[in-house]
Amino acid sequence: MLQAMFSSISSIKAHQVRMGVVGNNIANINTTGFKSGRVNFQEMLSQTLRGATRPVEGGMGGTNPMQIGLGTQVGSIDTILEQGSLQATNRVTDLAIQGNGFFVVSNNRRVAFTRDGNFDIDANGTLVHKATGEKLVGWMPNADGTIDITEPLGPQSFITIPVGKTVAGQATTSVLYKGNLQLDGTSWTTSVTVYDAVGASHELRLQFSRPTADPPSTPWQLQYSLDGGASWTVAGNVGFDTSGRITSGSVQTITFTPPGTGAPDMTVELDLSRITQLATYSTVEPISQNGYPPGTLEQLTISPDGVINGVFSNGLNLPIARVALAVFNNPAGLERTGNNLFRESANSGVANIGTAQTGGRGTISAGYLEMSNADIGNEFTNLIITQRGFQANTRIVSTVDELLQDVLQMKR
Numbered sequence: 001m002l003q004a005m006f007s008s009i010s011s012i013k014a015h016q017v018r019m020g021v022v023g024n025n026i027a028n029i030n031t032t033g034f035k036s037g038r039v040n041f042q043e044m045l046s047q048t049l050r051g052a053t054r055p056v057e058g059g060m061g062g063t064n065p066m067q068i069g070l071g072t073q074v075g076s077i078d079t080i081l082e083q084g085s086l087q088a089t090n091r092v093t094d095l096a097i098q099g100n101g102f103f104v105v106s107n108n109r110r111v112a113f114t115r116d117g118n119f120d121i122d123a124n125g126t127l128v129h130k131a132t133g134e135k136l137v138g139w140m141p142n143a144d145g146t147i148d149i150t151e152p153l154g155p156q157s158f159i160t161i162p163v164g165k166t167v168a169g170q171a172t173t174s175v176l177y178k179g180n181l182q183l184d185g186t187s188w189t190t191s192v193t194v195y196d197a198v199g200a201s202h203e204l205r206l207q208f209s210r211p212t213a214d215p216p217s218t219p220w221q222l223q224y225s226l227d228g229g230a231s232w233t234v235a236g237n238v239g240f241d242t243s244g245r246i247t248s249g250s251v252q253t254i255t256f257t258p259p260g261t262g263a264p265d266m267t268v269e270l271d272l273s274r275i276t277q278l279a280t281y282s283t284v285e286p287i288s289q290n291g292y293p294p295g296t297l298e299q300l301t302i303s304p305d306g307v308i309n310g311v312f313s314n315g316l317n318l319p320i321a322r323v324a325l326a327v328f329n330n331p332a333g334l335e336r337t338g339n340n341l342f343r344e345s346a347n348s349g350v351a352n353i354g355t356a357q358t359g360g361r362g363t364i365s366a367g368y369l370e371m372s373n374a375d376i377g378n379e380f381t382n383l384i385i386t387q388r389g390f391q392a393n394t395r396i397v398s399t400v401d402e403l404l405q406d407v408l409q410m411k412r
Contacts, residue, residue, distance in 0.1 A: 003047070003068060008396035010071030014041055015390040017074050022382045025374040033115030033340055034372035035079050036379075042075035079332045084115075084373040086365060092300050093119045093127065096370040099362015101325030102342065104353060105134035106155040113326055113351065115370055116340040127159045127321075132339045135159070138306070138323045147307075147322050149355055159308070159321040165297040167312055169199025171266060172291030177206075178274040179284035181220060183244070186210055188282040195291035196263035203227050206270070208238065208284065222270075224254055235270070240277035250275075292316055302366035306356040325361040326351040 018039040028034040046067040055062040086096050095103070095117030102113035112134065120130045127136040135158035139147050151157075172194035181188055191205040205228075208220045219239040223232040233256070238249035250273040257265050275284055295314030302308050306323035328334065329349030334342035344351060356364045 003070065005397055005400040007044075007069065007071035008393040008400075010044060010073060011393040012390060012397075014039075014072050014074050015386055015393065017077075018382075018386045019390070021077060022379055022386055025379045026376065026383070029372055029374050029376055029379070031340065031372050032118055033084065033370045034374060035081055035084075035115065036372070036374040038078045038080055040075045040078065041072045044070045044073050046070060079334070079336075080373060081331055082373045084370045086368040087371050088368055090367050092302060092366050093121065094367055094369050095119060095302065095323070096365045096368040097325065097356075097362045098365060099356075099360065100327050100331065101356065101361035102327070102331070102351075104137035104153070104324050104326050104351070105129055105132075105341070106137050106158050107134055108155055110343075111137060111153075111155055111351075112337065112341040112343050113334065114340050114342065117369055121161050121163065125161045125163045127161060132341070134339075134341070136323065138308075138321050140321050141319065145318070147319055149322060153324055153353055157324075159323070161300065161308070162297060162310070162320060165310065165320075167295050167314070167316060167318070169195055169197075169294045169314070170291050171195060171197040171263075172268055172289050173266075174269045174271060175204070175289040176271045176274070176287045177284055178287050179276075180280055180282060181208055181238075181240075181275060181277045181284060182282040183277055183279040185282050186212070188284055190284050190286065192286035192289055194266070194268060194289055195293055196258035196261055196266055198261050198263045199293040200258065200261040200263065201293060202258055204268070206235075206284075207232060208282075219248070222249065222252055222272075224256075226256060227259055229259075238272060238275070244276045244278045246273060246275055246277075302364065304357060304363045304365070306364050322355065323364060324353050325356050325364075326353045327359060327361050328352070 021037045021039045025036045046069045048065060048067050050066040052065040053063045083098065097115060102115060103117060105112050105114055116129065118130050119127050119136055122128045128134060137153055137157050138159040139149055139151060140159065141147050175192055187209045189205060189207045191203050193201050194204045195201055203226065205225045207223045210218045210220050212218050219237040222235040222238055224235055225232050235252045235254050236249050239247050241247050252270040252272065253267065254270065255265055255267045292314045295312030295316050297310045298313050299311045300308060301311060307319050308321040310318050310320040328351060330347055333345050333348035335345040337343050352359065354361060356362060
């Protein structure tokens with residue numbers, strides 16, 4: 001009888017642990033990036049009353065062992081890493097991972113790992129976890145503006161957003177054109193804005209003209225002027241074949257002094273290779289030019305591969321950092337440290353740090369947060385099962401107590 005009581009007591013203790021895990025799951029039903037836990041029981045040692053016997057040839061058959069179990073115990077408490085649902089927040093620095101990766105965060109002395117992507121920019125421009133101040137780890141651009149993702153990361157490799165950063169302008173060196181020059185036309189003018197070395201803008205006008213409309217033997221003369229000036233400078237001639245394809249002058253190079261800014265002379269290559277001469281209206285116009293004025297950082301965008309891009313007032317879009325993600329051979333072996341953080345353990349394996357969309361790390365979704373993966377319906381079911389298991393074992397204890405009372409009363 002005492003064996004039954006001790007077995008029930010061991011089960012009561014195990015169910016208390018399970019109740020604690022279920023209660024923690026329910027408590028964190030709305031915790032960002034929370035990963036629920038699960039308790040597994042296993043039987044304890046069994047007392048062998050009689051061992052097994054083997055069959056005797058020509059005699060008695062074999063018998064099975066006779067054993068009495070000595071109760072149950074907690075076998076493991078597992079972390080369930082199933083993906084949580086994503087909740088839209090419309091904040092660009094809120095990040096969610098769809099996949100197996102973990103964000104890497106630092107307190108300047110060590111790195112930790114989290115699925116909670118509730119980040120914001122602090123007074124120093126550092127991207128930090130809002131609740132704890134842990135700094136988000138990633139790669140920053142080198143002196144030449146490129147991001148080297150092969151560079152090792154450590155506790156000091158956190159991401160800093162250059163709030164208010166200004167980029168210098170770039171002088172225009174090439175302009176690409178497209179369109180058509182009318183087969184029987186004699187003149188066409190188009191314009192484009194170009195930028196000098198100090199970032200000042202200038203209107204570059206091109207004029208295609210020819211003295212006669214007889215096609216296609218008569219080439220077009222190309223002239224240009226700056227900022228609405230009345231004088232035109234000849235750049236060269238542009239010729240076409242009988243099929244309307246350009247045969248000469250497809251690339252013109254012009255050099256001029258930008259007026260009014262003191263900037264050095266500009267040399268601009270005009271790419272006219274996409275222009276035709278067909279029996280339709282003239283439509284020649286610029287497609288693109290590679291110059292831009294100075295600009296100031298205005299907003300951020302974060303792509304699914306973790307690249308943080310800065311959008312500048314001049315329309316420039318430049319990468320300013322890249323978020324790092326970590327994966328583990330056994331992520332369920334990570335040790336919880338509170339504040340939605342995990343750290344490596346002896347059985348998690350070493351963090352394999354790299355970029356999103358590689359190595360099974362998953363994709364980053366900006367403007368979203370990952371919700372808890374604890375399912376309230378499942379947890380309440382486990383709550384009921386745990387309660388009934390606990391109650392059943394308390395009944396065994398009370399029943400054994402009544403039996404012992406009966407034994408004690410036998411001599412009366």
